[in-house]
Structures are given as structure tokens and as C-alpha cells.
Amino acid sequence: MSFVEYSEFIQEGDVVIIFLGHDSMMPIKVQSGAQTQTRYGVIRHTSDLIGQRFGSKVTCSKGGWVYVLHPTPELWTVNLPHRTQILYTTDIANITLMLELKPGSVVCESGTGSGSLSHAILRTIAPTGHLHTVEFHAQRAEKAIQEFKEHKVSHLVTVRNQDVCKEGFGVSSVADAVFLDIPSPWEAVTHAKRALKCKGGRVCSFSPCIEQVQRTCEALLDHGFEEICTLEVLLRVHDVRTVTLPLPDFGPEEGSTDSTQMASNVSQEEVSKAGNASVICRTAIPPREMAGHTGYLTFATKPRD
Amino acid sequence: MAECVNDSDTERPISYGDYIVLRRGDVFKSVQIEQKKKVIFEKQWFFLDNAVGQLYGTMFEIEAGGSLKLKAAKRTGNSVGNEESKEAGQDNRHIVDDGRSQKLTRDDIETLKEQGLKGQEIVQQLIDNSTTFKDKTEFAQEKYIKKKKKKYESDVTVLKPSTRLLAMMYHGREPGKICHLRYDTLAQMLTLGNIHAGSKIIVFETCAGLVLGSVMERMGGYGSVIQMYPGGGPTRAGMESFGFPSHFHDTLHEFPMCKVNALLAGTLELSEKDVDSQASGNGQSDSSQETLGVLEEKSSKPQSMEVSTDPEEETKRAERERLREQRAQEKKVKMEEKRKKLASAAAQLEGRNADGLVIASRFHPCPVLLGMLKFVAPSRPFVVYSQYREPLIECYTKLREQGGAISLRLTDSWLRHYQVLPNRTHPMLLMSGGGGYLLSGMTVAAGTSKSKNQQKSEEPAAKRQKLDEISPSFGSAT
Numbered sequence: 147m148s149f150v151e152y153s154e155f156i157q158e159g160d161v162v163i164i165f166l167g168h169d170s171m172m173p174i175k176v177q178s179g180a181q182t183q184t185r186y187g188v189i190r191h192t193s194d195l196i197g198q199r200f201g202s203k204v205t206c207s208k209g210g211w212v213y214v215l216h217p218t219p220e221l222w223t224v225n226l227p228h229r230t231q232i233l234y235t236t237d238i239a240n241i242t243l244m245l246e247l248k249p250g251s252v253v254c255e256s257g258t259g260s261g262s263l264s265h266a267i268l269r270t271i272a273p274t275g276h277l278h279t280v281e282f283h284a285q286r287a288e289k290a291i292q293e294f295k296e297h298k299v300s301h302l303v304t305v306r307n308q309d310v311c312k313e314g315f316g317v318s319s320v321a322d323a324v325f326l327d328i329p330s331p332w333e334a335v336t337h338a339k340r341a342l343k344c345k346g347g348r349v350c351s352f353s354p355c356i357e358q359v360q361r362t363c364e365a366l367l368d369h370g371f372e373e374i375c376t377l378e379v380l381l382r383v384h385d386v387r388t389v390t391l392p393l394p395d396f397g398p399e400e401g402s403t404d405s406t407q408m409a410s411n412v413s414q415e416e417v418s419k420a421g422n423a424s425v426i427c428r429t430a431i432p433p434r435e436m437a438g439h440t441g442y443l444t445f446a447t448k449p450r451d
Numbered sequence: 452m453a454e455c456v457n458d459s460d461t462e463r464p465i466s467y468g469d470y471i472v473l474r475r476g477d478v479f480k481s482v483q484i485e486q487k488k489k490v491i492f493e494k495q496w497f498f499l500d501n502a503v504g505q506l507y508g509t510m511f512e513i514e515a516g517g518s519l520k521l522k523a524a525k526r527t528g529n530s531v532g533n534e535e536s537k538e539a540g541q542d543n544r545h546i547v548d549d550g551r552s553q554k555l556t557r558d559d560i561e562t563l564k565e566q567g568l569k570g571q572e573i574v575q576q577l578i579d580n581s582t583t584f585k586d587k588t589e590f591a592q593e594k595y596i597k598k599k600k601k602k603y604e605s606d607v608t609v610l611k612p613s614t615r616l617l618a619m620m621y622h623g624r625e626p627g628k629i630c631h632l633r634y635d636t637l638a639q640m641l642t643l644g645n646i647h648a649g650s651k652i653i654v655f656e657t658c659a660g661l662v663l664g665s666v667m668e669r670m671g672g673y674g675s676v677i678q679m680y681p682g683g684g685p686t687r688a689g690m691e692s693f694g695f696p697s698h699f700h701d702t703l704h705e706f707p708m709c710k711v712n713a714l715l716a717g718t719l720e721l722s723e724k725d726v727d728s729q730a731s732g733n734g735q736s737d738s739s740q741e742t743l744g745v746l747e748e749k750s751s752k753p754q755s756m757e758v759s760t761d762p763e764e765e766t767k768r769a770e771r772e773r774l775r776e777q778r779a780q781e782k783k784v785k786m787e788e789k790r791k792k793l794a795s796a797a798a799q800l801e802g803r804n805a806d807g808l809v810i811a812s813r814f815h816p817c818p819v820l821l822g823m824l825k826f827v828a829p830s831r832p833f834v835v836y837s838q839y840r841e842p843l844i845e846c847y848t849k850l851r852e853q854g855g856a857i858s859l860r861l862t863d864s865w866l867r868h869y870q871v872l873p874n875r876t877h878p879m880l881l882m883s884g885g886g887g888y889l890l891s892g893m894t895v896a897a898g899t900s901k902s903k904n905q906q907k908s909e910e911p912a913a914k915r916q917k918l919d920e921i922s923p924s925f926g927s928a929t
Contacts, residue, residue, distance in 0.1 A: 151649055152806050154828070165857055165895075201829025202896040213857060213895045216830040218645045236864060239642035240635055246613045249648040249671025269647045270669060345462055346508050356876060363871045376869040379635050384840070384861040384888075386847045430844050430861055442869065450508045 148298035149217060149265055150272035156195050163221045165213040173225040186210025219265040229286050232262035236381040237440055242270055244445050245323040245348045249274055254324045254341045256280035256310035258290045268299045277303040278317050280310045310334050315341040326351040332365035339369050344451045354441045362444055371446035378442055384430035393423040465502050465609060470694030472616045474608045479620035481692040495605060502609050513605040515567050522606060540586040554580040570604035590875060612693050614665040621661055629658040630813055630838050633886030635866045640809060641669055643891040644834045648673035650806035653826055655679040655819055657812040660689030666809060672699045677799050681708045704796035711822055714797055721794045804828040811836035817846045829896040836887055843890040859892040
């Protein structure tokens with residue numbers, strides 16, 4: 147297992163995602179002899195996991211069962227231990243596309259935070275790209291290094307423990323793309339420019355507040371960045387449901403005003419017996435509540451020097 | 452063509468045969484550079500020959516006669532009207548629309564254009580001859596300049612193609628060709644599908660090849676892509692526009708949808724005979740060429756009989772004979788190639804161990820998804836795009852019944868652009884609804900239990916009961 151390469155069977159030392167059903171998952175590290183408690187009973191790593199195929203069903207001690215999944219950056223994003231606020235898949239997807247990331251890209255990122263975006267970047271730029279990530283919080287930087295090692299992606303990433311606004315990314319003229327998720331991105335724009343290749347590149351800044359965006363855009367314009375564009379993407383998850391719509395009773399009458407007939411595209415079977423006639427209909431319901439705002443994404447292009 | 456494995460580190464100048472993207476403002480157009488080819492972009496025509504030898508990202512000006520000239524100093528345009536904007540009004544209470552504020556007539560402007568005046572100079576002329584410009588507010592002046600610049604300036608930037616540019620271009624210019632797939636939705640697809648180097652991805656799309664191209668870009672020439680295609684052959688115009696180096700094409704396989712059942716049943720014929728019959732059905736150009744050759748042969752026969760002694764005629768006949776044989780040989784080679792291609796694609800699929808599935812088509816997604824999912828290994832993501840929500844609801848339901856997939860999510864995304872300017876920051880335009888819908892999920896090993904049981908045990912017991920409770924009460928609650 148690696149976050150940048152699929153494998154078929156579970157091995158000792160792998161990180162696997164245990165799928166407990168309906169948005170309920172947990173990540174575990176496979177170690178021979180170890181046990182993991184779930185609400186369906188205990189999972190014994192040696193007998194239940196090692197050597198099993200990813201995606202197979204594992205029966206727990208209480209007779210319940212779970213699926214074991216191969217880790218992906220997307221699964222990791224919803225399972226990782228939070229050390230900071232993290233970026234979620236919707237924003238990550240747009241950042242990846244708009245920064246034009248692909249295998250071989252060299253990317254600078256700050257801050258590393260909990261490594262949610264970092265894993266997604268590493269997946270995309272492998273096997274020939276590199277990520278230079280900067281985190282000013284020593285403990286977080288240390289934890290990130292450890293995670294990258296466990297996830298077998300450490301050869302693709304360099305973590306630097308420094309302040310990006312003061313010391314920059316620690317590299318110059320190497321990056322195809324720069325990503326900023328820090329409180330004052332405008333203070334890092336010069337460093338972003340320096341980190342990007344002479345032939346130019348893309349930059350993205352993520353900020354929750356419009357005042358931050360305003361200052362960042364000004365800084366970008368002052369430093370000669372082009373194609374400055376701010377956008378926001380929201381994801382709606384629809385709940386697929388079967389709903390029953392009762393039909394009104396107009397009372398007995400000959401002729402056509404039968405409400406069962408007025409309900410179009412309803413097969414006769416779906417209309418239950420007289421008295422409480424109703425129509426069963428399959429639909430998708432938008433969420434009652436949803437994330438209405440994560441952050442503004444500001445993109446820009448650094449032109450050729 | 453010179454190939455570089457890692458093009459991000461090597462600067463290769465623009466050359467003939469390259470696929471490029473032209474940009475002006477936020478309008479894009481994809482073209483291939485050919486010698487003396489006339490290109491029409493934003494109501495102007497020009498030749499790209501002068502771009503050859505320059506580096507990507509270079510900005511050009513269009514000169515009279517359609518040749519491109521390197522734009523000397525960048526951002527000189529910003530200085531237009533800067534002196535004027537020092538003088539500005541407070542509000543528009545005294546600005547009257549009498550239609551006479553511009554002293555230049557349409558003919559005057561045409562004359563300026565014919566004189567070969569630069570766009571920037573025309574804009575300056577328009578400002579100088581506008582009686583109301585000085586009374587406009589600073590913001591209105593800026594807006595006026597921006598609008599005029601857009602109309603009269605003729606800058607064109609030559610860019611290297613990327614998913615971002617091509618997806619935005621297709622969405623802006625020809626959304627119908629890509630089933631109205633918006634670029635943020637495409638972004639979700641590539642991420643939810645965990646598309647990355649080294650995997651084996653099945654793609655079924657009718658989005659002009661844009662989705663295929665974007666998948667290939669993310670694979671970077673590592674791994675393999677199997678394109679399933681309906682009808683006579685795969686559509687790849689969008690993919691070609693990426694201008695991938697040739698080794699990318701080695702990783703691309705194609706398999707006709709109409710042979711899926713045969714492959715699943717293990718009755719797929721890979722013998723030459725079978726391919727022959729297929730080719731005569733699909734490769735119309737081949738067979739028409741052949742009949743043409745035969746006709747030619749027939750008409751020439753009586754003639755050659757009469758004057759068979761003529762040595763000149765004899766050599767001509769021999770030449771014809773040789774050509775015919777050559778054609779037959781070519782056809783045979785083509786046939787063999789086609790057979791090999793089919794066999795290699797079949798071999799890729801037969802393992803039933805693909806690492807992902809991406810579907811974006813105008814076809815009903817349900818049979819496509821259920822059919823293709825059989826080729827995907829367990830614990831792998833899949834993602835289906837549809838312009839409409841209802842077919843995906845059906846997919847969702849069928850998958851739940853059938854099992855073999857978890858984490859099913861039906862989503863759509865909402866994209867909003869912002870204008871960010873000092874004191875004038877606000878959302879730009881709403882783009883809700885038009886981006887299409889996605890159904891994504893993860894494959895799992897199909898249980899040994901029968902499908903009926905599987906359906907019941909798809910979700911752990913507690914959750915299932917809850918769902919069952921919800922549905923009827925939902926209907927009767929109101």
C-alpha cells in the first residue's frame with residue numbers, strides 16, 4: 147500500500163480504512179498481533195487483515211462485518227486526525243485542476259497543517275514531481291513528516307519548519323505552482339513569486355474572509371501576476387430517497403377526475419388500494435443543512451520573467 | 452517531434468505541428484500550428500507562423516495583414532488614460548445621455564483602424580474625444596477604458612494546452628459537445644476517481660475526448676487508459692488538443708462497447724476473420740477505396756485487351772496491378788494492427804482489475820455503469836457524470852440493489868466567481884445548476900450471499916432500519 151500506488155493485498159505496516167457503513171470510517175495501521183475494536187466487534191489484524199484483498203468484507207467477533215479499503219487521499223481527508231482546520235475534497239479538486247497539477251509538477255505549499263491537501267498533491271504529482279511544504283508550527287511539521295513516512299510518500303516531499311512570510315519556501319525558481327493557506331497570504335506573495343519558475347506558473351490562495359482576498363489580490367497585482375480570479379465552490383450532496391405522495395380523494399364520480407390518473411407517469415402497481423391511494427416516487431433531496439462557505443480560492447498566473 | 456519526458460523542466464519553443472491555446476482576456480481557442488494557416492479568433496484573422504520559435508506564454512499583437520508581432524513591453528496598456536483619471540467626477544448627476552458625448556464618428560474610427568493605429572492609440576483617441584469622460588467617476592472611467600480596450604486591443608497570448616484551459620474553453624464555447632460538463636465538475640471527477648500515475652483507468656465518454664485527455668494528463672504517461680467507445684470508433688478531438696507526447700499514446704487502449712458482452716462471456720473472437728467482418732462494417736473508407744479500385748480495373752480491362760501489344764499500356768497495367776497489391780497489403784497491415792489493438796485492450800480488461808472507472812456520456816449511465824463496473828477491482832473509486840439527476844438516481848438505486856459498491860454519493864457543485872477590486876468587490880455571476888451531476892462510490896468485493904441478501908445487508912443493520920423507518924413516515928408526515 148502506498149498513497150500514490152494501488153496494491154492488491156493488505157500487508158503489515160499498511161494504513162487501511164475500515165468502512166463501518168454510511169459515512170462512518172476509521173483509519174488503522176496494520177500490525178501483526180494487534181487488535182482493533184469496532185462497534186461490530188474486534189478485528190484481529192493477523193488473521194482478519196494481513197494477506198486479505200483490499201475491498202473485502204471482514205467479519206468481526208460479534209458477527210457484524212466491515213469492509214477494508216485501500217487508502218486514498220480522499221478517504222484520508224475524511225479520516226485524518228485534525229491538527230488544524232483542513233481543506234476538503236471539493237476545494238482540493240478545484241485547486242488541483244486550476245493549479246494545473248500533474249505528474250512531474252513541483253509544488254510549494256504553506257502551511258502544511260494536517261496534511262489533507264498535501265496528500266492529494268502528492269498523489270497527483272507522483273512519481274516524478276516534488277512537494278515543498280512549509281509549516282511554522284514545529285510539532286505539526288514533525289507529525290506531518292512522520293505521516294508521510296508511514297504513507298510511503300516521503301521521497302516526494304520536503305517539509306520545512308519555518309515562517310513562510312519571513313523566510314519563504316526555502317527554494318527558488320523551481321515551482322510550477324504555489325498554494326497558500328495562511329492567515330496573511332499577502333505577506334507571502336513575494337516568496338511565492340520567487341519560488342515559481344522563470345517561465346512562470348500558477349498560484350492559489352485560500353482565505354475564508356473577503357478582506358484577506360482583497361489584500362491578496364492587491365499584492366498579486368502589485369507583483370505582476372496575471373489572470374487573477376477569485377471563486378468559490380460549494381458541494382451539494384443529495385440524499386436519494388423513496389417518498390410516498392398521498393393522493394387526494396375527490397369522492398365518487400364517473401368520468402375522468404380520478405386523481406390517480408392525473409398523477410402522470412405512475413404505473414398502476416404503484417398506486418395502492420382504494421382508501422389511501424398514494425404514489426411512490428424516487429427522488430433526491432438536497433441537504434437540509436450544508437457547508438455554505440469554506441473559503442475563497444484566489445488563482446493567478448505568474449507570467450514569464 | 453522532439454519529446455521530453457518531463458516537459459515542465461525543459462523549455463521547448465513553439466513549433467509547427469504543436470497544439471496550442473490562444474487566449475485573449477478569458478476567451479480561449481485551441482488550434483494546431485500549421486504553415487500559413489489562417490486562424491480566426493475573436494473576429495480577427497491572422498497567421499501563426501511568427502509564433503514559431505517563440506516560447507509558450509508569449510503575448511503577440513496582430514498587425515495588418517494578419518501577421519503576429521511580439522508584444523514589446525507588457526502592461527503598457529495599464530498606463531492608458533492614467534493621466535486623465537486624475538481628473539474625475541463625484542457622481543453622474545450632470546451626465547446626460549444625449550448620444551453626442553463621443554465626438555469621433557464611426558467613420559472616423561474606421562479610418563483610424565485603416566491607418567493601422569494600434570488598439571491602445573485608438574482607445575486614447577476615444578478618451579480624448581469623449582466630452583463626458585472627465586466627469587465620470589474614477590470607477591466609471593476605469594470601466595470605460597476596460598470596455599474599449601477589450602474592443603480595440605488585439606493581444607493574443609499563445610499558451611500550452613492544459614485541462615484547465617481546454618475545460619474552460621469547451622465550457623465557454625461548445626458546452627453541448629461536452630454534455631454541459633462544467634470545469635469544476637470535471638475537477639471533482641478527476642479527484643473523486645483518484646486518477647494518478649500508474650493506475651489502469653477505464654473511461655467511457657462522449658465529451659469530445661476532453662475527459663479522456665484530462666485523465667491522460669493526470670496519468671502523465673504512466674499506467675494505462677482503456678477508452679470504451681460506442682459506434683464506429685472513439686472520439687478524440689479534445690484529447691488531441693492536449694498535444695501529448697507520443698509515449699502517452701502508447702498507454703491508451705480502445706475497446707468497442709459492442710464487444711463487451713462477448714468479452715464478459717468469454718466468446719470474444721480475436722481471429723483475423725472476425726476482425727475482417729468488423730472492419731468491412733466500420734472502416735467504410737477502406738471498402739469504398741477497394742470498390743473504386745475494382746471498378747477501375749474492370750473499365751480498363753477491355754481496353755487493355757485490344758491493345759495488349761502496346762508495351763506502354765502493358766507497363767501501365769503492371770503499375771496498376773502493383774498499386775492494387777500494395778493497397779491490399781496496406782489493408783492487411785491495417786487489419787492486423789486493428790486486431791492487435793483489440794487484443795491488447797481485451798487483455799487489459801480481462802484481468803477485471805482496473806483501478807478506476809470514469810463515465811461522462813450522453814448515454815443512459817445505468818447500463819454503462821453496471822456493465823463497466825465488472826472490470827474494476829475491489830476497493831477502487833468510480834465516478835459517473837450525467838447532465839441530468841434522474842438517471843443517476845436510478846444508478847444509485849440499482850447499485851444499492853446489486854451491491855458491490857459503497858460510499859455512494861450523488862452530488863452537484865455550485866460555482867461562483869467574484870470581482871475583487873478596491874471598493875467594488877462582489878460576486879460576479881451565478882453558475883448554479885448548469886454543471887451537471889455526479890454519482891461517485893467505491894467498489895467492494897461482491898459477497899458470497901445472494902443478491903437479495905446483499906441488498907438487505909448493504910448497510911449495517913442499525914442504519915438500514917432507520918432508513919426504512921424514514922421513508923414511509925416521510926410520505927405520511929405531511
